[in-house]
Amino acid sequence: MLVDRVRPTEDIYFLVSVAPVLRNQGMYVKEIDTRRNWCPWWRSAELPSLFEGANVLICRSLPRAWLHWLFQHKAIIGRIIYLIDDNIEAASNDTTLPIAYRRRMRRVAKLQPSMIALADEVVTPSQQLAETLRLKHAHVSVLPPPLLAPLPPLLHFKEPPNETRPWQVGFHGTRSHVADLAQIAPAIIQLHDQREDVMFEVMLGEHTPEALKLLHRCVTPAPLPWKAFHEYQRQRRIHIGLAPLLPTAFNRGKSYIKFLDIAAMGGVGIFSNRYPYDEIIEHGVDGLLADDDPADWLHCMQVLLDDPEATLAMARAAAKKAAAIGHHQHALSFWLARSTAISHSPSTGS
Structure with a gap:
């Protein structure tokens, strides 16, 4: 997963709800912080073999350098999935929202057409958002939110x-x-x-x-x-x-x-x-x-x-x-259906 520090979205839909189970089942799951490692060409010797045949999950936005790198190397990647949990375009134009929030959403909105064009599949937790995104992408799926916290005694x-x-x-x-x-x-x-x-x-x-x-x-x-x-x-x-x-x-x-x-x-x-x-x-x-x-x-x-x-x-x-x-099995089944079942770490990964 290419992490863009979009917590909690990354945690709810993959990193906390599903990734630990996938690892326990022997699958190789790696997080790359794209803000800390903002220039993928600095790791040009490592990344092609790491990404070859892999499923790549991106969430909401990415630094432009990573977008360019993914477009250049898309042919070697197994599948790219774009996870988005908000109507970014609507948020950027909604005058009821705080100004600072709208500005952030405008920055993301400028990148989103490229994110959607890059993706083989777009995933969202809302059926209505899925209908909106289907106007922009042919393959949009719905993943309802899983429950992360335990339910307490009352x-x-x-x-x-x-x-x-x-x-x-x-x-x-x-x-x-x-x-x-x-x-x-x-x-x-x-x-x-x-x-x-x-x-x-x-x-x-x-x-x-x-x-x-x-x-x-x-x-x-x-x-x-x-x-x-x-x-x-x-x-x-x-x-x-x-x-x-x-x-x-x-x-x-x-x-x-x-x-x-x-x-x-x-x-x-x-x-x-x-x-x-x-x-x-x-x-x-x-x-x-x-x-x-x-x-x-x-x-x-x-x-x-x-x-x-x-x-x-x-x-x-x-x-x-x-x-x-909210049972985790729903999310697990969703991601397993999209997995290439990489069961070991690539020799260049860690």
């Missing part, structure tokens, strides 16, 4: 919400979802003011909407680096997770990974009533679907807080579904 549900031990409501999206959160902020504020048995965590730090920063029972820790968040996710327990998603072109390409994230923290999710969530959530069984009106989000949170036993049942159902749809 012991934090043993007490109903109360002022001593308030139930935890969490938003753990990235900065690209600030506008989505701002849309439902009135619901959070109203619920906060209505009852003392609930506490909120919004992991956006300084990027948290100002109105939420003022709430007495709303903590706003700074976003964590991916590996630190992955560990935090294993320890943190929430009762309710919020996953708003406005109807933008960028959001239409999203996968259902937030369903897995919320289940991994032991919570019941409230999700926007649109793709991808309306295809996997059974409303009232393993989560709740809410319309864009903040009043609907307020109602959903109240429903979960007012009926702890039903909420626990939903948490159990969500965990069961997350275990099924």
